[in-house]
Amino acid sequence: MTKRLSSALFVYPRPRAWHAADDLGWGAQRASPPRRAEAPSTVSHGSSPSLRLQREAGWAAMSGDGLASNRPHREPMNRAAPLRHPASGPQSRWNTARAPATTWPMTYLPRLYASADAWAAAPEKRLMLFGMSGLGKTHVSNMLRGHGDWFHYSVDYRIGTRYMGELIADEFKREAMKVPPLRALLMSDSIYIGSNITFDNLAPLSNYLGKPGDPSRAGLSLAEYRKRQDQHHDAERAALLDAPHFARRAGDIYGYPHFVCDSGGSICEVVDPNDPKDPILRTLAETMLLVWIKGTDDHSDELVRRFERAPKPMCYRDSFLMECWGDFLAEQDVGEAEVDPDAFVRFAYRRAMAARQPAYAAMARNWGVTVTAEEVAAANSPASFEALVATALERAA
Template identity: 55%
Template sequence: MLYNSKSDWTASQSKSIMLFGMSGLGKTYISELLRNNGDWFHYSVDYRIGTRYMGEHIADNFKKEAMSNPFLANLLQTDAIYISANMKFSDLSPLSSYLGKPGDPSKGGIPFKEYLRRQRLHRDAETNAMLDTVHFIQRAKSLYDYDKFVCDTSGSIVEIVDCNDKNDNVMKTLSQYVLPVWIEGTEEHTEELVKRFIKSPKPMYYNEKFLIECWDNFLKEKSVSESKVDPNEFIIWGYRKLLENRSPRYRKIAKDWGITLRASEVATVRSADEFTSLISANLEG
C-alpha cells in the first residue's frame, strides 16, 4: 500500500486516497468536505467520464431527440442553437440519462442491443477515467500546488477491475499513487439504498456477463418480450442483485489493496482532520 502504517500516513505531507463503494454511502460527501477544507483536490471519476469521454455521445443523444421536433431541428440545422450537457459534480444526470434503461420505448426504454452498446462505451470511459487519476494527481500539484488528493470513484469501479487479479492494470497502477478506501455499508444501509432507488430509479452500469444473465432471467421470470419490458421495473428488480453482486468484490479490493471504513463512522465525520484521523485509526502499525 502507499501508506503501510499509521506513522507513514501521519508523517506524509502529501496524502492521496481513492474512495470506493456503493453510491449513497458517503464518497462524494467526504470528497466535498475535504475539498471545502481548502487543501484537497477533488477528482470526480463520474464527472470525468461525462465530460471527457462521454460528452459527445451525450450531446448527440440530446440532438437526436431535438431533431424529432421540426422547430428545434430547423434551429439545429442552421446552427441557431447549441445543445450540450450541463454536467456538474452535484448533478450527473446527463450521464445516467445517456446510459438509459432497456425496454418498452413507449415507457422511455431503449432496445437491449443499444443498451449494451452504451454500457460498453461507459466501461471504456470509466477505465480511462480511473487511469487519468495519475495525471490529475500530478496536475493538482504542478498547477495548483495541492499536496492532498481525493479520487471520488464511481460505484461501478468493481465492474471494470478484476478483484481476483493481483496484476489488474487499473488497481496495480492506482495503488502506487492512492490509498484505496472502501466505505462499507450494513444490511440496514442496503435496505435504505433500495428504498431510495425504488423512489427514484436511475440507470446503472453492470458487468456485461452479469447484465445479460439478469436480463435473460427477468424475461423468463416475467414471461415478457424485450420490447414489452417496463424499464423501471427491470432496473429496480436488478438493483438489489447488483448490490449483492458487488459487495464481496468491494471487500476483496479493500483486503488486497487498501483499507475499510464503516459507513456509520464516515457519516459522523465533520472535518478534514476528523477524516484523516479516521484513516489513521484504520491503518496498522
C-alpha cells in the same frame, strides 16, 4: 436568449467561435482558485460558481501526446474525443479463489502509507474512495475540498465530460431534430445544445445510459443498451487511469498537497480485485491509498428503498446484465419489447447490491483499507477523516 429546459440541459445561441472540446473533459475540482481574468464562457453557469471552478481547475482535455494539457484542447466538433487508454480489465466474474493467501502479501502492492504514523506524517495525502453509491464518497470529497487543501477528482464527472460528453450531447440533438423549430435552428447552426453536468448533477450521463425495455416507456433496445454500457465501461477505465496524472497535476500546477479520487459505484465492474496484475488497480494503488466505505445491511436496505422510489440507470458487467435480463424475462413471462424499464432496473439493482459487496471487499483486502459508513458519517472535518484513515491503517496492519 438562453432557454433552460431543465437543470441538466441548456439550449442557447451558438457563439461564433464555439468548439466542442470547450465543454468537455474537466474532471477535477479544487477548492479556492486564484482570481484571474477569464474569457467569456460558452456555458451558462447561473448563480453557482461550481461549474466555473470545475472548468478552471480541471483542464482535463487531453493533448495529442496523451497527457492532460494546461489549456483547453480544441477538436473538430464532429469528432468524438478519443479514449487515451486501451480497454483493460477482465470481463469474467470475480473469482475469489484465484490467489491463495500464501502466494501474496497482505495486499498485492505495499500500501502507499505503510502505517498510521506514515500517513499522519505524509506531506502529501492521496486517497481513492470506493463503494456503493449513496454511502458518502462524494460527501467526504466535497468536505475535504471545501476546507481548501484537497483537490477533488470525480471519476463520474470525467466520464460524463471528457469521454462521453459528445455522445450525450448528440443524443440530445437527435431528439431536437424531431422538433421542426429546433431542427431548423440546428441546421442553420443557430443554437447549441449541451449538457450542464456537474459534480452534483450527473443526470445527463444517467439519462444517456438509459434503461432497457418497452420503447413506449422510454426503454432502449437491448442491443442499444449494451452498446451504451460498453461505452461507459471504456470511459470508466480511461477516467480511472487518468487519476494518477491528476494527482500529480494537483500539486505541480495548483499547489494542492492532498488529493482525493471520488470513484463511481461501478468501479468493481471494470477491474478484477483478485488479479494481482490488474492494470487499473495496480496503477491506482501505486499512487494513492484505496479506501472502501463499507455499508451494513441497514444501509443496503435504505439504498434499495431509495432506488425503489427513484430508479436510476446503472452500469453492469455484460455477463451479469444478460443473466439478470434472462431471469427477468422468464420470471415476468414477457418479451424484450414488453419489459417495464423501471421494473427491470429495480430487479437488477437488488442483485447488483449483493454481487458488488464481495468485489468491494476483495478490493479492500487485496489493495487497500476499510472504513465503515457510520465512521464516515461521524467524520465531519478533514482532521477527523484523516484520523479515521489512520485507524483503518492500524486495523489492517
